[in-house]
Amino acid sequence: MNKLFFLGSLLFFQTSIAQFCLPKSGSVRDGLYTPHHRSLRFVPYTPLRQADVMWSKRTWRILDLREKINHPLYFPIEAITSRTSFVQMIMDALTCDYTEYNLTAYDVIDDEFTVRLTKSEVVDKSFTKEEISYENDEGEIITKSVDNPFDFASVKRLRIKEEWFFDNQRSVMNVRIIGLCLVQEKFDEMGEYKGEKPLIWLYFPELRIPMSSTAMFNSRNPSAIITYDHLFMKRRFSSYVYKESNVFHRGIASYKTGVDLLLESKDIEHEIFEFEQDLWEY
Numbered sequence: 001m002n003k004l005f006f007l008g009s010l011l012f013f014q015t016s017i018a019q020f021c022l023p024k025s026g027s028v029r030d031g032l033y034t035p036h037h038r039s040l041r042f043v044p045y046t047p048l049r050q051a052d053v054m055w056s057k058r059t060w061r062i063l064d065l066r067e068k069i070n071h072p073l074y075f076p077i078e079a080i081t082s083r084t085s086f087v088q089m090i091m092d093a094l095t096c097d098y099t100e101y102n103l104t105a106y107d108v109i110d111d112e113f114t115v116r117l118t119k120s121e122v123v124d125k126s127f128t129k130e131e132i133s134y135e136n137d138e139g140e141i142i143t144k145s146v147d148n149p150f151d152f153a154s155v156k157r158l159r160i161k162e163e164w165f166f167d168n169q170r171s172v173m174n175v176r177i178i179g180l181c182l183v184q185e186k187f188d189e190m191g192e193y194k195g196e197k198p199l200i201w202l203y204f205p206e207l208r209i210p211m212s213s214t215a216m217f218n219s220r221n222p223s224a225i226i227t228y229d230h231l232f233m234k235r236r237f238s239s240y241v242y243k244e245s246n247v248f249h250r251g252i253a254s255y256k257t258g259v260d261l262l263l264e265s266k267d268i269e270h271e272i273f274e275f276e277q278d279l280w281e282y
């Protein structure tokens with residue numbers, strides 16, 4: 001009996017040790033187990049007809065990645081193997097040769113997705129050039145232009161174009177994001193801040209494909225896989241309205257300043273909330 005107990009304990013000990021042994025590839029496993037990444041798919045939109053939309057309002061939002069609730073989109077600033085920041089995921093999907101996503105970038109001359117950008121045009125708009133000089137073996141000074149790596153941390157804001165609507169068929173107020181714009185901070189050679197520069201617009205239904213395949217950090221349970229698509233569809237981010245559909249096609253900043261601008265943004269959000277509440281009787 002004691003011999004059987006000893007053999008069983010030895011087998012259990014060897015099995016436990018084997019869980020932490022090196023994988024067959026020879027690399028060290030960074031974790032308790034070897035993760036098996038399953039193919040994640042996004043939930044498609046509910047079919048919507050024009051006759052189903054009883055009311056709608058278009059709004060434009062600014063999402064600041066420096067806010068604490070938005071940190072899962074901003075970090076990690078430097079690329080790591082286990083996670084990818086939101087901006088890095090987009091740039092990889094647009095510029096890498098091995099990408100399998102059919103993602104198209106659009107010029108920022110407007111937000112209506114009228115001018116498509118090629119891969120080379122995206123690289124020219126995103127990557128900065130630097131002139132370097134060096135001396136060759138013959139003593140000649142050679143000047144060469146090189147592309148600096150794209151600084152993912154320089155994109156600190158996103159612009160979101162979305163549509164709020166009341167679905168008369170299902171009797172629900174809903175919202176769908178139409179487009180998303182990357183906004184990059186610009187600095188001069190002395191390091192002084194020179195404002196913001198919109199880089200590219202992206203059509204959100206196309207962007208959902210790479211987002212649903214990219215896991216993000218889950219602060220509540222890191223072992224539970226959630227994707228960037230989950231974050232946007234569940235609206236787990238903080239943002240504020242800077243423009244609504246109007247006859248002048250102008251933003252709030254053109255007629256409001258300071259605190260009044262923020263109050264006007266809150267009024268637009270409250271107007272949408274009140275419209276939904278006024279549809280029902282309690």
